[in-house]
Amino acid sequence: MSLNKSELVSAIAAKSELTKAQAEDALNAFQEVLVESLAKGEAVKLTGLLSIERVERAARTGRNPRTGEEIQIPAGFGVKVSAGSVLKKAVSE
Template sequence: MSLNKSELVSAIAEKSGLKKADAENALNAFQEVLVESLANGEAVKVTGLLSVERVERAARTGRNPRTGEEIQIPAGFGVKISAGSLLKKAVTK
């Protein structure tokens, strides 16, 4: 089972006492800040919950799964998400 965005907005609104529209605006703002920060190379840390950072990936040699041919994969960036202590506790209960 998982929450989609509208279910998450409803849950946030219920827990916070905000109107759904305000909760959705807050969630959208969080998303924008997260994306902009990562694009600028800044990590985002919410103590106890999670940390998100942009990581560099080196160029490497891969293999085409269909043909077995070697291919060169260029250097690039990825996203690393680490769970904080609250998330880790929640999944061990």
């Protein structure tokens, strides 16, 4: 089971006494700030909840799964998400 965006907006609106439109605006703003910060190489940390950061991936040799042929995978960036203590506790119970 997962929570889609409209369900998340409804839940945020109910918990915060915001309208659904205000909650969606806030969620969209959070998304924009998150994307902009990661694009600049800045980590986003919500203490106790989660930490999101951009990480560098070194160039490496991979293998084409269809042919088994070796291929060169260029260096690039990825995203690392780490759960904080509150989130870890919530899922362990």
